Amino acid sequence: MSAIPQADIERAIRTTAATVLRNEHYFSDLDGLAGDGDFGTSLATGFRVIDNEWGEIDKSNIGAMLLKISMLVSKHVGGSSGPIWGTGFMKAAMLTRGKEEISLDELAEMLGAAIEGIQARGGAKLGDKTLLDALIPVHETLKGHCAAGDKAAALKDCAGVAEQAIDETRTLVAHRGRASQVGERSANTPDPGIVSIAVILNDWCKEFGIANTPTVAEVVNQPA
Amino acid sequence: MKKFVNDPAKFVPEFMKGIALANPDLLDFNEEFQMVTRKSGPSSSKVSIVQGSGSGHEPAHVMAVGPGMLTAACQGAVFAAPPVDACYETIKAAASDAGVLVLVNNYQGDRMAWDMATEMATAEGINARQFWINDDVAVEDSLYTVGRRGVAGNFFVMKACGAAAEAGASLDEVEAVAKKVNDNVRSMGVALTSCIPPAKGTPIFELGDDEIEVGVGIHGEPGRRREKIHSADAITEELFEAVSSDIPFKSGDRVAIMVNGLGGTPITELYVIYAKAHELAEKAGFTVVRNYVGEYCTSLEMAGASLTILKLDDELEKLLAAPAETAARIF
Numbered sequence: 001m002s003a004i005p006q007a008d009i010e011r012a013i014r015t016t017a018a019t020v021l022r023n024e025h026y027f028s029d030l031d032g033l034a035g036d037g038d039f040g041t042s043l044a045t046g047f048r049v050i051d052n053e054w055g056e057i058d059k060s061n062i063g064a065m066l067l068k069i070s071m072l073v074s075k076h077v078g079g080s081s082g083p084i085w086g087t088g089f090m091k092a093a094m095l096t097r098g099k100e101e102i103s104l105d106e107l108a109e110m111l112g113a114a115i116e117g118i119q120a121r122g123g124a125k126l127g128d129k130t131l132l133d134a135l136i137p138v139h140e141t142l143k144g145h146c147a148a149g150d151k152a153a154a155l156k157d158c159a160g161v162a163e164q165a166i167d168e169t170r171t172l173v174a175h176r177g178r179a180s181q182v183g184e185r186s187a188n189t190p191d192p193g194i195v196s197i198a199v200i201l202n203d204w205c206k207e208f209g210i211a212n213t214p215t216v217a218e219v220v221n222q223p224a
Numbered sequence: 225m226k227k228f229v230n231d232p233a234k235f236v237p238e239f240m241k242g243i244a245l246a247n248p249d250l251l252d253f254n255e256e257f258q259m260v261t262r263k264s265g266p267s268s269s270k271v272s273i274v275q276g277s278g279s280g281h282e283p284a285h286v287m288a289v290g291p292g293m294l295t296a297a298c299q300g301a302v303f304a305a306p307p308v309d310a311c312y313e314t315i316k317a318a319a320s321d322a323g324v325l326v327l328v329n330n331y332q333g334d335r336m337a338w339d340m341a342t343e344m345a346t347a348e349g350i351n352a353r354q355f356w357i358n359d360d361v362a363v364e365d366s367l368y369t370v371g372r373r374g375v376a377g378n379f380f381v382m383k384a385c386g387a388a389a390e391a392g393a394s395l396d397e398v399e400a401v402a403k404k405v406n407d408n409v410r411s412m413g414v415a416l417t418s419c420i421p422p423a424k425g426t427p428i429f430e431l432g433d434d435e436i437e438v439g440v441g442i443h444g445e446p447g448r449r450r451e452k453i454h455s456a457d458a459i460t461e462e463l464f465e466a467v468s469s470d471i472p473f474k475s476g477d478r479v480a481i482m483v484n485g486l487g488g489t490p491i492t493e494l495y496v497i498y499a500k501a502h503e504l505a506e507k508a509g510f511t512v513v514r515n516y517v518g519e520y521c522t523s524l525e526m527a528g529a530s531l532t533i534l535k536l537d538d539e540l541e542k543l544l545a546a547p548a549e550t551a552a553r554i555f
Contacts, residue, residue, distance in 0.1 A: 067344065074340060075307035083336040086308060090340060094347050121336065 002149030046077030292548025305333030329374025362439030475509025
């Protein structure tokens with residue numbers, strides 16, 4: 001079965017919140033290498049609200065739930081991450097209005113729409129050393145799994161691709177966000193946005209009982 | 225710092241509550257979204273006009289809600305864009321079959337919040353559009369902007385659009401009015417002192433006792449240059465030259481002139497500036513048809529002023545003269 005019920009999406013969001021909260025200082029420390037060191041705290045501030053208000057969030061359908069998440073993220077995640085992550089959730093929400101389950105194809109469409117929205121909002125493109133450098137290859141990988149429809153295999157491959165993105169972008173110079181202001185100094189540091197996507201997908205594998213062994217240092221070394 | 229403040233975190237909802245209590249027949253106040261709406265609500269046959277930005281610029285923008293002006297407005301914290309959900313709820317509260325025009329001053333935070341809110345409202349089936357205001361000639365890019373900042377000229381956009389909507393203009397027509405005003409209005413400000421956001425408790429920038437910041441932004445952003453203070457006339461000449469040379473305005477133009485106080489300057493000093501600005505306008509061959517002297521877009525208690533000139537035509541003159549009732553009033 002390739003259908004993804006709303007309950008799984010709820011689990012994924014709660015797992016994401018737990019991941020972000022556990023890695024608050026770790027993500028900020030990574031950001032401090034080239035950026036302004038607020039990424040972990042900014043993200044955690046927003047996801048802490050989602051965690052605390054989880055019971056009151058409208059879960060009548062996937063779209064309604066994601067729209068509320070989008071608003072909470074936009075409102076409470078600090079800095080530029082708020083509108084960027086919030087836009088991602090908003091675009092996903094718009095494609096799932098009234099739905100209580102989605103197919104793998106629909107998940108790929110949601111991610112595609114989220115990527116387009118994030119690009120439009122922040123102006124970044126592939127190779128600018130932002131979280132898009134993880135999301136875009138993950139989207140391609142996800143699309144490749146749609147025909148076969150094996151959710152577990154898709155998630156495992158996506159987690160692997162996101163991990164690779166950390167290594168593939170490590171030597172790049174950031175062109176967007178605060179890290180772009182330090183120019184060459186951003187080379188040879190991992191982008192915390194990319195790391196966060198890899199860590200979140202790795203934690204989704206754990207949550208859904210999918211065997212996945214991380215190999216890239218930033219994912220291996222995340223706090224337990 | 226000496227201020228009339230209880231808890232700095234409650235400063236915005238407390239002053240908004242005061243505005244609502246002082247205008248019980250005119251306004252409703254929603255504390256959760258820091259939103260003020262017209263008591264009469266939106267009209268299904270008329271375009272609604274909304275705006276929202278950081279607090280600290282009053283009477284812009286919550287005090288500009290009322291018949292003939294805005295339909296609804298929301299406020300963020302002092303100098304911080306309102307959150308997306310407040311913007312979204314404000315558009316929803318103003319939803320009209322005739323459409324909603326969102327007037328946004330050109331700052332990145334405000335634009336992002338209203339972009340998202342407008343997209344969300346559109347997905348809900350509300351016919352909403354945005355228009356960006358950028359009248360400040362001081363600098364091309366600034367601390368919080370790509371492109372020029374939106375400042376006191378915003379008042380004319382709100383007033384003209386509000387009047388056009390009240391008269392039954394379509395969304396396209398109201399948007400065209402916004403564009404016409406924005407294309408023909410220019411402003412620049414000067415600061416004599418900094419200002420103190422209540423939650424910060426200290427001045428947002430330092431300015432020497434004998435210094436002025438020419439071209440200052442309404443959040444204390446740097447302007448064109450810092451100078452030693454000189455006479456009111458010399459400062460007014462500097463502002464007039466910068467503003468009037470920008471479009472440029474030309475001899476024979478019919479204009480509205482606004483001298484706007486930034487929050488900490490007495491009205492008498494604003495009239496000293498107005499007298500010189502009026503004289504300079506006549507000398508340049510402009511006909512001053514309307515004038516505005518007072519506080520329209522402030523920066524907390526900053527001492528300073530801005531000069532705005534708007535080129536008029538018959539349509540704009542009529543729209544500016546149309547009646548409106550808002551919390552900002554002088555009688």
